[in-house]
Amino acid sequence: MSEAWTDWDHIVKVDPDKELAPGDSFEDVCRTGTDALEIGGTLDMTEEKMQAVIDACAKYDVALYQEPSNPAVVVDDDALDGYLVPTVFNAGDVSWVVGAHKEWVRLDEIDWDRTFTEAYIVLNPDASVAELTEADCDQTAEDVAAYAELAEHMFGQPIVYIEYSGTFGDPEKVKAASEALDEATLFYGGGIHDYESANTMAQHADVIVVGDLLHEEGCEAVEETVEGATDATAQRI
Amino acid sequence: MSEAWTDWDHIVKVDPDKELAPGDSFEDVCRTGTDALEIGGTLDMTEEKMQAVIDACAKYDVALYQEPSNPAVVVDDDALDGYLVPTVFNAGDVSWVVGAHKEWVRLDEIDWDRTFTEAYIVLNPDASVAELTEADCDQTAEDVAAYAELAEHMFGQPIVYIEYSGTFGDPEKVKAASEALDEATLFYGGGIHDYESANTMAQHADVIVVGDLLHEEGCEAVEETVEGATDATAQRI
Numbered sequence: 324m325s326e327a328w329t330d331w332d333h334i335v336k337v338d339p340d341k342e343l344a345p346g347d348s349f350e351d352v353c354r355t356g357t358d359a360l361e362i363g364g365t366l367d368m369t370e371e372k373m374q375a376v377i378d379a380c381a382k383y384d385v386a387l388y389q390e391p392s393n394p395a396v397v398v399d400d401d402a403l404d405g406y407l408v409p410t411v412f413n414a415g416d417v418s419w420v421v422g423a424h425k426e427w428v429r430l431d432e433i434d435w436d437r438t439f440t441e442a443y444i445v446l447n448p449d450a451s452v453a454e455l456t457e458a459d460c461d462q463t464a465e466d467v468a469a470y471a472e473l474a475e476h477m478f479g480q481p482i483v484y485i486e487y488s489g490t491f492g493d494p495e496k497v498k499a500a501s502e503a504l505d506e507a508t509l510f511y512g513g514g515i516h517d518y519e520s521a522n523t524m525a526q527h528a529d530v531i532v533v534g535d536l537l538h539e540e541g542c543e544a545v546e547e548t549v550e551g552a553t554d555a556t557a558q559r560i
Numbered sequence: 561m562s563e564a565w566t567d568w569d570h571i572v573k574v575d576p577d578k579e580l581a582p583g584d585s586f587e588d589v590c591r592t593g594t595d596a597l598e599i600g601g602t603l604d605m606t607e608e609k610m611q612a613v614i615d616a617c618a619k620y621d622v623a624l625y626q627e628p629s630n631p632a633v634v635v636d637d638d639a640l641d642g643y644l645v646p647t648v649f650n651a652g653d654v655s656w657v658v659g660a661h662k663e664w665v666r667l668d669e670i671d672w673d674r675t676f677t678e679a680y681i682v683l684n685p686d687a688s689v690a691e692l693t694e695a696d697c698d699q700t701a702e703d704v705a706a707y708a709e710l711a712e713h714m715f716g717q718p719i720v721y722i723e724y725s726g727t728f729g730d731p732e733k734v735k736a737a738s739e740a741l742d743e744a745t746l747f748y749g750g751g752i753h754d755y756e757s758a759n760t761m762a763q764h765a766d767v768i769v770v771g772d773l774l775h776e777e778g779c780e781a782v783e784e785t786v787e788g789a790t791d792a793t794a795q796r797i
Contacts, residue, residue, distance in 0.1 A: 408714065412662075417654050421707075424714055425649070429706035435713045469666035470658075476672045477645070477661055479716015 326481060327386055327404065328508050328530060331358035332552040333521075335545060336390070336512070336534035338363070339372035344541030349376070351542040353383030356549040361407060361532070363390030373398045390441075394427035405437030407482070412442050412470050415457030441482040442474035446496065447513060450488040464499035471500040475507040485528070487513025489535075491520055497527040516544065521551030526559070563676075563718060564623055564641065565745050565767060568595035569789040570758075572782060573627070573749070573771035575600070576609035581778030586613070588779040590620030593786040598644060598769070600627030610635045627678075631664035642674030644719070649679050649707050652694030678719040679711035683733065684750060687725040701736035708737040712744040722765070724750025726772075728757055734764040753781065758788030763796070 335357045343352065352360070362376050373389065373396055380387055381402035388407045391397045397406070408427075411419040427433070444467055445458040453460055462470070467485070474480040483504060485497055491514030501509050511528035515521050521531050531552040536544050572594045580589065589597070599613050610626065610633060617624055618639035625644045628634045634643070645664075648656040664670070681704055682695035690697055699707070704722070711717040720741060722734055728751030738746050748765035752758050758768050768789040773781050 410714070412658050415654060417651060417657060420654060420657050421649050421710065421715070425703070425706045425710050428710045428714075429702055433709075433713070438713075440714050465666055466662070469662045472670075473658065473662050473665045476670070476675075477647070477665075477677050478658070 328359070328482060328510075331386075331508075331530045332525065332556050333357045333549045334359045334361050334510070334530055334532045335537055336361045336363070336532055337376055338534065338538060339369075339376045341538040344538060347537075347542045349379035350383065352537065352545075353380055353385045355542050355545045356553070357385060357545065358530075359386035359388060359404075361388050361390045363392055363396075370396050370398055374400070377402050391427075393423060394430055397427070397431065403437075405439065408438060408440050409443050409484070410440050410480075411445055411452075411456045411458060412474055413444055413458050413460070413462065415459060419456040439481055441484040441510065442470075442478065442480035442507075443484045443486050444470050444500070445486045445488075446492060447487045447490050449490070450486070450513075452486065452488055462496070464493075464496045467496045468499040468503035471503040471507070471509070475504055480507055482508050482510055484510040484512065484532075487511075490514045491516075492524070494523055494527060497524055501527040501529075515548050516540070518547045518551040518554075521548035522555045523551075525552040525555030565596070565719060565747075568623075568745075568767045569762065569793050570594045570786045571596045571598050571747070571767055571769045572774055573598045573600070573769055574613055575771065575775060576606075576613045578775040581775060584774075584779045586616035587620065589774065589782075590617055590622045592779050592782045593790075594622060594782065595767075596623035596625060596641075598625050598627045600629055600633075607633050607635055611637070614639050628664075630660060631667055634664070634668065640674075642676065643671075645675060645677050646680050646721070647677050647717075648682055648689075648693045648695060649711055650681055650696050650699065652696055656693040676718055678721040678747065679707075679715065679717035679744075680721045680723050681707050681737070682723045682725075683729060684724045684727050686727070687723070687750075689723065689725055699733070701730075701733045704733045705736040705740035708740040708744070708746075712741055717744055719745050719747055721747040721749065721769075724748075727751045728753075729761070731760060731764060734761055738764040738766075752785050753777070755784045755788040755791075758785035759792045760788075762789040762792030 448460040471483045509528045510530045511524045512532035623641045685697040708720045746765045747767045748761045749769035752770045
């Protein structure tokens, strides 16, 4: 399953700490047309909560990845296709770049064939991930492009992830990152809530990520964003 | 010339800010038997000083790499085989992990075909590089092994560099790093001053780096360390 994400248009990020929207089941989530579920969150995560989501989704035809926020919550389960591990390139605290990762490698036997990193560029200063990582969100389009190029060429990152979690970002910055990359895959997350917003960002990003939308609005709204993302891919080809 | 270092046993690091030892010329340096010169330093570096060393060494049969300490001193010269750019994995300040690098990428057009990174693990707390980067040098052999594995597998680093600059390090930590690596090349620098010290560290490290020895003792002493390093390689095969 290595580099499966090169064929993806859309990801649903599932926070095991939050309820699904009223009336939705995990079967509905898996049938939205999304390419993959990325299971993870930053607050109050536990291994049990992670496992419950994996168990509910394993039988459907959608890729299942864990995005561990810290080494303690990593679930070892064959139902998972793998692990997408965040590293925050514009963090102010080194533990979010390489420090926590080193602790994980020290404590565990890592299965490198299915463990991959996502090079985050965190751009919404009001997001909890920005506070937690002490991210420097004051970045021009040129800065974002430089981070993307750096991540791919100096640090071998297969995925660059522009994260505006909580707000819709600046398409010009996403475009700048896209133009700076040769082969790495560009993820975009933040403020995607309908066909139009997904379609706009998917003009530049390879993969659109929705998270809050699932828990707050539900699977019908997610389906619209899947359509917006896949239509943009078709338009770009 | 990509990945030339996989065949190297020995590097001389030349600090353009320092004089050669009395009686030595750059021709003597290039004829010590070392595989490569790595030109760079951390203090008071200027492009002119760099260029003078390149000009003096270009005609000899030894690989020439610049190790830029900051973007302002990068020399664009075809006589260079390439650039080895340090990133300090146990730095306390993110600018030494990815920050200064991002500024360089933003300001310059990088020639990625001949630009490579060295993942430093800085282990002598009394060294100026440790102070400058606010490195956490309190690392067990297991920690060092974890950094090495992390650098290779999560951050695509072709070179891991154990740096004890100013003192002879703990061979057990170098051994631990060596055992943690699959394909990345292990550099060792610090306190190498004769055949024995070079031979001891080269039991574990792929490439031995000497720097101060060149400027303080001269080329004859360097030659001894080349022999110690190459003999160890022969013994390991």
